[in-house]
Amino acid sequence: MADVMTTEAPAAAHQSEGAGTGISNNKLLMWVFLGSECLLFGGLISTYLIYRSRFHTGPAPGDIFDIPFTSVSSFVLLMSSLTMVLALSALNRGDIRNNRLWLLTTALLGSLFIGGQVYEFTTFVREGLGYTTSPFSSAFFTLTGFHGIHVSVGIVMLMSLFISSLRGSLRQEHSETVEIVGLYWHFVDIVWIFIFTVIYLVPSPTS
Amino acid sequence: MTATTTTPATVGEGAAAQPLGVYTRPKGGNGWRDWVTTVDHKKIGILYGAAALFFFAIGGLEALLIRLQMATPDGTVLGADMYNQVFTMHGVTMVFLVIMPLAAAFANYLLPLQIGARDVAFPRLNALSFWIFLAGGLFLNTSWLFGDAPSGGWFAYAPNTGVTFSPGHGMDFYALGLQITGIASLLSAMNLIVTVLNMRAPGMTLFKMPVFTWMILVVQFLLLFAIPVITVALFLLLFDRNFGANFFNPEMGSDPLLWQHLFWIFGHPEVYVLILPSFGIVSEVIPTFSRKPIFGYEFMVFSGIAIGFMGWGVWAHHMFVSGVGPIAVGAFTLSTMFIAVPTGVKILNWMATMWGGKLRFTTAMLFATGVVSMFTVGGLSGVTHAVAPADTQQTDTYYIVAHFHYVIFGGALLGFFAGFYFWWPKVFGHMLGERLGKWNFWTMLIGFNLTFGPMHILGLQGMSRRIDTYSPGFGFELWNLVATIGAFTIALGVLFFALNVIFSARRARGLPPVGPDPWDARSLEWFCPNPTPVHNFDELIQVESLDEFWHRKYGTDENGRIVRVATAEEVCQKGDATDVHLPSPSYWPVVLAAGFPLIGYGIMYNLWLCAAGGILVVMSIYAWVFEPPDDPDGAHGHEADGAAEPEEAPVG
Numbered sequence: 001m002a003d004v005m006t007t008e009a010p011a012a013a014h015q016s017e018g019a020g021t022g023i024s025n026n027k028l029l030m031w032v033f034l035g036s037e038c039l040l041f042g043g044l045i046s047t048y049l050i051y052r053s054r055f056h057t058g059p060a061p062g063d064i065f066d067i068p069f070t071s072v073s074s075f076v077l078l079m080s081s082l083t084m085v086l087a088l089s090a091l092n093r094g095d096i097r098n099n100r101l102w103l104l105t106t107a108l109l110g111s112l113f114i115g116g117q118v119y120e121f122t123t124f125v126r127e128g129l130g131y132t133t134s135p136f137s138s139a140f141f142t143l144t145g146f147h148g149i150h151v152s153v154g155i156v157m158l159m160s161l162f163i164s165s166l167r168g169s170l171r172q173e174h175s176e177t178v179e180i181v182g183l184y185w186h187f188v189d190i191v192w193i194f195i196f197t198v199i200y201l202v203p204s205p206t207s
Numbered sequence: 208m209t210a211t212t213t214t215p216a217t218v219g220e221g222a223a224a225q226p227l228g229v230y231t232r233p234k235g236g237n238g239w240r241d242w243v244t245t246v247d248h249k250k251i252g253i254l255y256g257a258a259a260l261f262f263f264a265i266g267g268l269e270a271l272l273i274r275l276q277m278a279t280p281d282g283t284v285l286g287a288d289m290y291n292q293v294f295t296m297h298g299v300t301m302v303f304l305v306i307m308p309l310a311a312a313f314a315n316y317l318l319p320l321q322i323g324a325r326d327v328a329f330p331r332l333n334a335l336s337f338w339i340f341l342a343g344g345l346f347l348n349t350s351w352l353f354g355d356a357p358s359g360g361w362f363a364y365a366p367n368t369g370v371t372f373s374p375g376h377g378m379d380f381y382a383l384g385l386q387i388t389g390i391a392s393l394l395s396a397m398n399l400i401v402t403v404l405n406m407r408a409p410g411m412t413l414f415k416m417p418v419f420t421w422m423i424l425v426v427q428f429l430l431l432f433a434i435p436v437i438t439v440a441l442f443l444l445l446f447d448r449n450f451g452a453n454f455f456n457p458e459m460g461s462d463p464l465l466w467q468h469l470f471w472i473f474g475h476p477e478v479y480v481l482i483l484p485s486f487g488i489v490s491e492v493i494p495t496f497s498r499k500p501i502f503g504y505e506f507m508v509f510s511g512i513a514i515g516f517m518g519w520g521v522w523a524h525h526m527f528v529s530g531v532g533p534i535a536v537g538a539f540t541l542s543t544m545f546i547a548v549p550t551g552v553k554i555l556n557w558m559a560t561m562w563g564g565k566l567r568f569t570t571a572m573l574f575a576t577g578v579v580s581m582f583t584v585g586g587l588s589g590v591t592h593a594v595a596p597a598d599t600q601q602t603d604t605y606y607i608v609a610h611f612h613y614v615i616f617g618g619a620l621l622g623f624f625a626g627f628y629f630w631w632p633k634v635f636g637h638m639l640g641e642r643l644g645k646w647n648f649w650t651m652l653i654g655f656n657l658t659f660g661p662m663h664i665l666g667l668q669g670m671s672r673r674i675d676t677y678s679p680g681f682g683f684e685l686w687n688l689v690a691t692i693g694a695f696t697i698a699l700g701v702l703f704f705a706l707n708v709i710f711s712a713r714r715a716r717g718l719p720p721v722g723p724d725p726w727d728a729r730s731l732e733w734f735c736p737n738p739t740p741v742h743n744f745d746e747l748i749q750v751e752s753l754d755e756f757w758h759r760k761y762g763t764d765e766n767g768r769i770v771r772v773a774t775a776e777e778v779c780q781k782g783d784a785t786d787v788h789l790p791s792p793s794y795w796p797v798v799l800a801a802g803f804p805l806i807g808y809g810i811m812y813n814l815w816l817c818a819a820g821g822i823l824v825v826m827s828i829y830a831w832v833f834e835p836p837d838d839p840d841g842a843h844g845h846e847a848d849g850a851a852e853p854e855e856a857p858v859g
Contacts, residue, residue: 020405025328028405032397036431043439043469047454054460056453131452135461138452142443160832 051139058133062206073116080109244792246330252316259308266300278691280679290675291358298361310484320732323408336395338800343387350380357381365455365466383807396430410750422487437473471522485622496572497564510549543593570644574625581617606666636720636738643707651700657693661686724775740782799827
């Protein structure tokens with residue numbers, strides 16, 4: 001990035017080289033968007049923290065969470081960040097084949113996580129924790145649901161990249177697009193680290 | 208450094224070799240199609256302004272209805288329920304559909320010009336912001352047609368706005384409508400932040416940016432971080448109302464203060480979102496008509512930034528009587544008093560700018576001084592709210608109504624009128640009439656003080672806000688009548704403005720546009736001829752100082768006296784460049800935006816509509832991505848400017 005950062009060329013051909021950050025517009029847009037997302041999840045996590053002990057007559061969080069299961073699906077999601085990095089580095093080398101492989105792997109790992117979430121939700125509902133059971137249940141499903149939707153959007157973006165790669169239109173010069181999708185993907189993973197800690201790892205109230 | 212001169216022929220080859228697009232792009236041209244598909248920041252700015260003034264008329268009519276109802280004791284103009292709907296929609300309209308988009312209008316038109324750019328960083332995204340805003344605003348107002356407008360007040364306190372106490376779809380319209388306009392504000396904030404950070408003209412460091420640009424930048428950061436918080440609050444309310452969630456249901460043990468906290472964590476930064484753009488406009492107008500540089504530029508900028516930061520730490524002063532506890536009340540009293548300091552810095556700097564200047568009281572300057580004086584009144588009554596014991600007496604009385612109208616009408620709206628008079632020649636190529644302008648100013652100023660001044664007294668006498676009638680004998684009659692007379696005086700002032708717009712356009716018909724630099728102004732936008740040509744700058748400007756335009760016109764002689772070194776005609780560009788590459792118009796912003804109201808109606812009436820809206824949105828996003836980056840037949844200096852399109856932009 002060093003060469004980009006020193007854009008003091010007097011007769012800059014590109015306007016953005018006039019007085020800018022040196023980060024491309026598209027990438028900066030994603031960074032700014034992720035800054036906003038922090039507050040979205042901040043609001044949802046705060047709501048959950050206020051309501052985690054308000055389980056009314058329904059199941060308490062400490063009674064219902066299956067921490068080993070969620071740990072495994074969390075591990076799967078975190079590993080997808082690794083494969084996302086591998087996808088980007090393959091494209092940076094011009095290795096289209098491996099780029100496709102890792103893009104697909106990342107999407108699959110993300111889908112595995114979503115599958116785990118669907119399983120977890122249905123189990124909870126069967127055990128009596130519905131969306132309308134208590135303030136705790138509403139806050140839990142809303143927070144994890146919003147995260148799940150973010151992962152799903154990420155999967156759609158990854159598959160779009162994968163398909164455009166199959167059509168031959170994702171080449172080495174487009175690696176920044178993959179990097180930007182990667183930024184989003186890593187952000188969603190990092191948010192999950194917070195959510196996992198707050199919901200599952202911090203000792204939960206029991207009934 | 209300037210635009211290259213690639214011929215269309217080479218472009219044709221390039222486009223053929225790179226079949227990126229599935230859909231062709233519209234050609235531009237003129238007529239209504241041009242306005243619907245435009246991605247030009249200037250046209251989008253005008254669209255924002257026109258839409259905001261349309262909603263201003265609606266919100267103003269609502270205000271007149273409120274004042275008619277309150278003119279006499281036991282008013283019978285509106286019933287209690289209708290009164291609730293009218294004051295709620297008046298507040299929502301004025302905050303979200305008038306002041307915010309007016310700021311967006313000025314920001315869109317002026318910000319790229321003031322930083323010497325040819326457009327914003329993402330022109331299509333910019334168009335999308337406008338169309339989503341318009342879709343959300345129309346969606347909100349269609350609640351009248353469904354006979355069920357929101358009635359829970361503009362801050363919509365849950366659980367009062369839950370399904371138990373607010374049955375019907377009114378509050379769903381509120382939650383969904385604000386969600387939609389929130390998307391527009393968020394996209395616009397992201398776009399403008401990237402524009403300011405990345406697209407400034409060569410040599411323009413952050414501290415050579417005009418104060419207006421700075422204030423808009425601060426506002427965009429406030430929006431960036433505040434919008435997601437109200438997004439959360441609105442989602443929770445929506446889920447409570449439609450899916451039976453328990454966020455605001457005290458019977459199930461929910462916290463009735465949750466909504467208030469979430470709303471005001473958004474709501475207080477929002478207050479600064481409303482006022483800072485106007486502060487920016489005043490900071491441009493006053494130096495120009497005082498013939499002095501702004502006093503303490505760095506202080507102006509840093510106090511704006513300080514307001515931006517401190518605005519996050521004062522929200523609970525809206526909740527002093529909600530039972531947040533003595534420690535919270537004490538802490539928020541302190542922080543609220545502190546935030547008066549940077550605001551006071553601005554007031555003093557404006558006065559110091561005028562001090563010793565050669566003042567010219569044009570209409571724009573009158574409105575700007577109106578902001579300085581009226582905002583000071585509102586700021587001082589604001590300090591009285593910061594004192595919690597006093598606030599306990601003032602909460603939910605007309606004193607509060609007086610306060611926030613002094614800051615939002617007296618501060619924000621008068622500032623936008625200053626901006627209208629100041630930049631009208633820049634936008635439309637002719638001046639607004641000064642004679643009618645002065646009528647406009649004085650009727651509005653007098654009407655404004657007649658309306659809201661007495662409300663201080665009414666409030667301290669104990670008249671509650673939001674009551675639909677009052678009985679005779681409490682001493683409320685006189686001041687309510689005065690306020691109603693004042694409201695119609697304001698309406699007269701707005702009428703003068705409308706007449707001014709019409710007459711000045713008629714007078715200018717057939718005449719050449721006004722010459723460059725009608726005000727002896729200071730900042731970069733005045734390098735362009737009036738009205739601004741579609742490509743903005745013939746060539747990019749090498750910026751060396753704050754007030755670059757002024758410094759090109761004036762120098763100092765051997766005695767250190769300021770002398771004119773160049774005429775405006777010499778300094779201004781001709782606007783005759785023909786080889787500048789411009790981004791092509793696009794259909795997709797307006798199509799994509801149309802999906803959102805469908806989703807909104809769908810959630811309330813029929814989920815199939817929701818599906819249709821969702822499909823429209825998703826398809827438009829893909830169509831957007833696969834649109835060719837540019838019109839292959841258009842002039843194409845691809846390396847020439849920074850108006851880069853979000854090719855394959857991963858966000859919708």
